[in-house]
Amino acid sequence: MITAAERIGSDYEFYQRMGEKWGTDLRVSIPGIVQNFDPIEQTVTVQPAIKERIVDGTGTVSMVNLPLLLDVPVVLPRAGGFVLTMPISQGDECLVIFSDSCIDAWWSQGGVQVQAEKRRHDLSDGFAVMGTWSQPRRIANYSTNSAQLRSETGTSVIDIKPDEIDIVSNVVKINGVNFSSHTHVAPDGGGTTSGPS
Numbered sequence: 001m002i003t004a005a006e007r008i009g010s011d012y013e014f015y016q017r018m019g020e021k022w023g024t025d026l027r028v029s030i031p032g033i034v035q036n037f038d039p040i041e042q043t044v045t046v047q048p049a050i051k052e053r054i055v056d057g058t059g060t061v062s063m064v065n066l067p068l069l070l071d072v073p074v075v076l077p078r079a080g081g082f083v084l085t086m087p088i089s090q091g092d093e094c095l096v097i098f099s100d101s102c103i104d105a106w107w108s109q110g111g112v113q114v115q116a117e118k119r120r121h122d123l124s125d126g127f128a129v130m131g132t133w134s135q136p137r138r139i140a141n142y143s144t145n146s147a148q149l150r151s152e153t154g155t156s157v158i159d160i161k162p163d164e165i166d167i168v169s170n171v172v173k174i175n176g177v178n179f180s181s182h183t184h185v186a187p188d189g190g191g192t193t194s195g196p197s
Helices: 004-025 104-109
Strands: 029-038 043-048 052-055 061-064 069-075 093-098 126-130 147-150 157-161 164-168 172-174 177-179 182-185
Touching: 029 069, 043 093, 043 126, 069 093
Parallel strands: 069 126
Antiparallel strands: 029 043, 029 093, 043 069, 052 061, 093 126, 147 157, 157 164, 164 182, 172 177
8 A cells, every 4th residue: 555655755756757857848048059041041050059968768878969950040139120230150159049839930921820830949949149159259358338339359340439439440431432440430520530541
């Protein structure tokens, strides 16, 4: 005869295992590395950057790569009829966020759609948020007193402060006309704007 204590212990172990399995299968987000970018479809192929812990039937533990994530829509700043695009390249890092539901119908048609398949937090329903990076790729000379649109190397910078905008580059073009390598514009007109080179 099973005692109450044995039944409670057995139930606890069952629910603990069920919770662990549920947690293992649930996808929320993961850092990834871009393998290629499709500028027409504006999707990326991503290799998840964290290996998965797998335990086989004998209890042997191995660490394996998750499969490549294909046709992942990219997330860039876009709203109000404006968008900031970037030349996404192989090796760029990103954060892949997995949707609660199947995104196939919405992705292909837009608007509000019925799920094409009933699936939740699936590896095939990710969005690649560009701009996440690891410590080896941290930005040198990060500005703490201005907003910048810049190259990673810092050789080309549009630097915005409360009272001035500074543009630094080897070549500055406005409507195809070359200006000098350093153009400074202050909103009160007191700054200097170099002429065409």
